[in-house]
Amino acid sequence: MPASDLEGQTAAYSDPFPSAAPVRLLVFADQLGASQSIAFVEGLAGARARGRAAVRILEEAAFGPDEGLAGVPAARALAEAEIAETSPVAVVLSRFGHVAGAEGVFAAARARGLPVIAHLDDDLFDLPVVVGIERYRSGRHPRRIQALGGALRRADFVIAATEALAGRLALMAGHSRIGWLENGTGGRSGPRRHRPAEAPVVIGYMGSASHGPDLELVLPALEALLTRRRDVRVELFGSIARLPAADALPGAVVRHDVVAGDYAAFRRRLAELDWDIGLAPLEASPYNRCKTATKWAEYAEAGAAVLASDMEVYQPMIACGAAAPAAPGQWAPMRERLVGEARLRRGLTAAADALLDARFGWERLEDSLLGLVARAAAPRRAA
Numbered sequence: 188m189p190a191s192d193l194e195g196q197t198a199a200y201s202d203p204f205p206s207a208a209p210v211r212l213l214v215f216a217d218q219l220g221a222s223q224s225i226a227f228v229e230g231l232a233g234a235r236a237r238g239r240a241a242v243r244i245l246e247e248a249a250f251g252p253d254e255g256l257a258g259v260p261a262a263r264a265l266a267e268a269e270i271a272e273t274s275p276v277a278v279v280l281s282r283f284g285h286v287a288g289a290e291g292v293f294a295a296a297r298a299r300g301l302p303v304i305a306h307l308d309d310d311l312f313d314l315p316v317v318v319g320i321e322r323y324r325s326g327r328h329p330r331r332i333q334a335l336g337g338a339l340r341r342a343d344f345v346i347a348a349t350e351a352l353a354g355r356l357a358l359m360a361g362h363s364r365i366g367w368l369e370n371g372t373g374g375r376s377g378p379r380r381h382r383p384a385e386a387p388v389v390i391g392y393m394g395s396a397s398h399g400p401d402l403e404l405v406l407p408a409l410e411a412l413l414t415r416r417r418d419v420r421v422e423l424f425g426s427i428a429r430l431p432a433a434d435a436l437p438g439a440v441v442r443h444d445v446v447a448g449d450y451a452a453f454r455r456r457l458a459e460l461d462w463d464i465g466l467a468p469l470e471a472s473p474y475n476r477c478k479t480a481t482k483w484a485e486y487a488e489a490g491a492a493v494l495a496s497d498m499e500v501y502q503p504m505i506a507c508g509a510a511a512p513a514a515p516g517q518w519a520p521m522r523e524r525l526v527g528e529a530r531l532r533r534g535l536t537a538a539a540d541a542l543l544d545a546r547f548g549w550e551r552l553e554d555s556l557l558g559l560v561a562r563a564a565a566p567r568r569a570a
Contacts, residue, residue: 197245210234210241212277226306226556279306281307283338293338304343308352339359346368347367348367351499388464388526391462393427401470402430443460457486458489480500480501483501492532
């Protein structure tokens with residue numbers, strides 16, 4: 188339920204409470220975005236529909252400006268009120284970087300004997316400047332790093348989105364109470380529409396503005412393709428379409444604006460675009476090597492053949508024939524092959540459908556998350 192349906196409450200998202208669901212999670216997040224939707228909303232959709240789980244998500248904004256330790260009493264009062272209303276089996280700090288809020292949540296949870304889970308799906312301690320100067324400055328603010336690091340060290344359990352990220356976080360946490368989601372993302376194969384043979388081949392790239400450096404990896408190849416071929420159309424989806432780099436593309440590039448605040452609506456919109464090819468460039472860096480394959484799953488679910496950077500994040504999909512690899516400098520020839528060979532595209536999407544159903548179904552993500560929550564709720568043992 189969106190915040191607009193919660194009159195007088197501070198939640199950004201909430202199932203009905205009080206709840207008889209055996210798994211009740213109170214999530215304090217930096218904001219309600221794809222990170223929280225994947226793990227706690229879409230990721231638990233089946234369990235929530237069956238009455239097995241219930242979730243409430245509050246954003247940092249609910250605590251107001253971060254006043255450091257001076258703001259802890261008010262933050263604790265807010266956390267205590269939410270805990271009293273939801274009776275959670277665990278409290279989650281998801282990418283949460285509000286010092287007063289984190290201290291207040293820990294105090295309120297400890298007073299009730301509740302386990303606190305830290306949830307991270309990115310290495311926020313190594314945020315690169317290429318994500319954008321404003322995001323970099325706010326993300327690397329000493330107070331924010333203090334809150335994130337404190338939660339990591341003090342949490343009863345840490346949930347990471349990938350095994351690689353779990354390894355990185357263990358070094359900073361100083362304990363081994365860390366687990367990772369089986370897939371880090373979810374998806375399901377769906378019906379595929381048949382496009383007329385004479386229709387142009389549509390190449391798409393979707394992402395936020397923080398992926399500007401990734402877009403620049405493929406710009407030269409896209410420019411060359413659009414200059415030579417008139418049977419190809421390029422489309423951009425999300426805030427990436429507003430970047431100056433996108434203006435460098437020749438010809439008519441179709442731009443689709445961002446779908447904000449509703450991850451399920453975003454995925455539906457992506458499927459409606461009916462792209463033939465989805466681009467997944469990724470700059471090689473320690474930060475990116477800890478990422479999930481979310482972009483691949485989103486493209487695959489939408490029926491697009493995926494052309495991805497040949498690096499750790501996408502290599503399992505490449506090995507299964509569910510994505511075409513592009514090494515540095517190889518984007519142009521691989522894209523030419525995909526544009527010219529419909530049979531190759533169909534093979535990639537067929538393999539992607541099989542991989543989605545076998546390893547990336549939402550139910551598998553749900554089982555993985557519920558298992559990690561159960562571990563967190565078990566009596567704490569020494570690391």
